Amino acid sequence: MCSRPDPYADPSSYLESQALEPSFVEPDAESTRIDYEESSLHDPTPAETTSTFVVTYQIVENSSKRGQPKLIDSQGFSYTLQRRRGVVTDWQCSVRPKVNPCRASVRQRDGQFQNGIHVHNHQAQVGALTAAKITAQVKAKAVEDIFKPAPAIVDEVTIIPYYSKF
Numbered sequence: 001m002c003s004r005p006d007p008y009a010d011p012s013s014y015l016e017s018q019a020l021e022p023s024f025v026e027p028d029a030e031s032t033r034i035d036y037e038e039s040s041l042h043d044p045t046p047a048e049t050t051s052t053f054v055v056t057y058q059i060v061e062n063s064s065k066r067g068q069p070k071l072i073d074s075q076g077f078s079y080t081l082q083r084r085r086g087v088v089t090d091w092q093c094s095v096r097p098k099v100n101p102c103r104a105s106v107r108q109r110d111g112q113f114q115n116g117i118h119v120h121n122h123q124a125q126v127g128a129l130t131a132a133k134i135t136a137q138v139k140a141k142a143v144e145d146i147f148k149p150a151p152a153i154v155d156e157v158t159i160i161p162y163y164s165k166f
Contacts, residue, residue, distance in 0.1 A: 057113045063132040070132050076124030095122050
């Protein structure tokens with residue numbers, strides 16, 4: 001029986017014997033560093049979202065939590081009634097957390113709407129007008145039939161009109 005030295009016993013001696021050349025050389029960490037900047041991960045600031053199209057407004061009656069009207073604009077922002085003084089109605093943004101409330105507002109005078117001086121500090125809600133209309137319809141149906149379960153009312157308002165279109 002022939003005895004050969006075990007090549008795996010000492011890896012450094014195996015490499016020194018030039019039997020194999022190292023295939024991996026550790027690169028310099030500083031020369032291979034690549035910095036990536038992903039711009040799509042950041043939310044745009046309110047100043048970046050200024051639009052060039054005309055914003056339209058629609059009032060949906062009985063759609064707020066307290067049964068008051070709600071003003072919805074075409075961008076997806078919603079406003080609740082702040083006060084009425086004669087022909088002037090002031091609306092404030094409905095996003096009002098205690099820590100950082102949105103101070104955006106709209107003034108309605110003789111059917112014309114004018115934005116206030118503050119911009120929104122949050123993103124618009126997609127489908128805000130549809131949600132407000134559904135809320136108003138559900139509240140009206142709940143008052144009509146107080147013994148009907150809430151899920152049945154919601155299904156009646158949302159699902160049945162959808163299937164009646166086909």
